[in-house]
Amino acid sequence: MKRAATLALAALMLLTAGCAFETPRAKVSRASVKQSPRSTPTFGEVYVVTKGDTLYSIAFRNNLDYRQLAEWNGIGSDYRINIGQRLRLTPPGAAVAADVVTQAPQRVTPTQSVQPVLPMLDGAGTWEWPTRGxxxxxxxxxxxxxxxxxxxxxxxxxxxxxxxxxxxxxxxxxxxxxxxxxxxxxxxxxxxxxxxxxxxxxxxxxxxxxxxxxxxxxxxxxxxxxxxxxxxxxxxxxxxxxxx
CATH class of the missing domain: 2.70.70.10 (Glucose Permease (Domain IIA))
Structure with missing residues (x-):
């Protein structure tokens, strides 16, 4: 009887020691798990044509080539658009990035002299300044x-x-x-x-x-x-x- 009690006490001590060395696990709440925005990209920005718009002005406003804008929207060579018409501003099937990463501007110390080099492009010499000043x-x-x-x-x-x-x-x-x-x-x-x-x-x-x-x-x-x-x-x- 005494031997059985001793064995039971030893087993209890081993069980307690095992629990002491078990790695704690963080509790994960379903409400706290958020889906990454990168996994749900937005497709195709759309512009609705208003009075006074032309295909050229819409392309200009959005830094696009007017010919690409026409191609993406099935517009003919006359580039005619109508008020209320919905124009996609990205290629069909293209995803719009959810996150925009910007690079921090480089610090310039007072002793540095920044003089950007402007290589001339083909066609230079056929342009003139649009006004004096x-x-x-x-x-x-x-x-x-x-x-x-x-x-x-x-x-x-x-x-x-x-x-x-x-x-x-x-x-x-x-x-x-x-x-x-x-x-x-x-x-x-x-x-x-x-x-x-x-x-x-x-x-x-x-x-x-x-x-x-x-x-x-x-x-x-x-x-x-x-x-x-x-x-x-x-x-x-x-x-x-x-x-x-």
């Missing part, structure tokens, strides 16, 4: 998509290169009275903040031809906002314009 703000791929040129209110703005006017209006928010010129299958140029537009959509213009009168920018100061797009992508106009 000084560059008040330069191109910044992450911010300013062109050049802001300070001048005098009402001075003439000219076509930087020959082409056809594909947009003349004020429907693009943030650009004021805007003129867009298609130069070829590669380049578009845009002229914003005008006081008055002097050309209409569909007109052919030559290099240096007056197309607008310079107006006021957001700070209520005389300013021209000038952009050049390469297949829908903004580029630094100084890579095509003659040196000043």
């Amino acid at each position: 000084t560059v008040a703000r330069g191109f910044d791929a992450g911010g300013n998509k062109g050049l802001d040129i300070a001048g005098e209110l009402g001075q003439i703005v000219v076509a930087s290169r020959g082409g056809r006017v594909v947009y003349s209006g004020a429907a693009l928010k943030g650009y004021g009275e805007l003129v867009i010129i298609k130069h070829d299958e590669q380049y578009l140029s845009a002229y914003g903040y005008n006081r008055k537009r002097l050309v209409n959509e569909g007109e052919e213009v030559g290099p240096g031809q007056p197309i607008a009168e310079l107006g006021e920018g957001p700070a209520q100061k005389p300013l021209l906002h000038f952009e050049i797009r390469d297949r829908g992508r903004p580029l630094d106009p100084r890579r095509l314009l003659p040196a000043r």
Whole structure:
């Protein structure tokens, strides 16, 4: 009897020791488990056409090539769109990333001198400055998509290169009275903040031809906002314009 009691006590001690060395397990609540946003991508951004829109202006606003935008939406070579029409802004089946990763800006010490090299592009020498004045703000791929040129209110703005006017209006928010010129299958140029537009959509213009009168920018100061797009992508106009 005494031997049986001793064996029982030993077994109890072994059981207690085993529990002491068992690894603790965290309690997982179903409510606390969230699905990663990467596993549920959103497909296809859509834009609804409103009054004053053209295919060119919609593509311009969204940094797209107008030909790709037409292809994605089954639009013919006349590029005709209708009010209320829904246009996808991404290729069919393309996923829109849920997370955007931005790189922290590089710190520049006062002793460093940052002078960006601007290699000239093919076609440089066939462009001219759209108006006289000084560059008040330069191109910044992450911010300013062109050049802001300070001048005098009402001075003439000219076509930087020959082409056809594909947009003349004020429907693009943030650009004021805007003129867009298609130069070829590669380049578009845009002229914003005008006081008055002097050309209409569909007109052919030559290099240096007056197309607008310079107006006021957001700070209520005389300013021209000038952009050049390469297949829908903004580029630094100084890579095509003659040196000043």
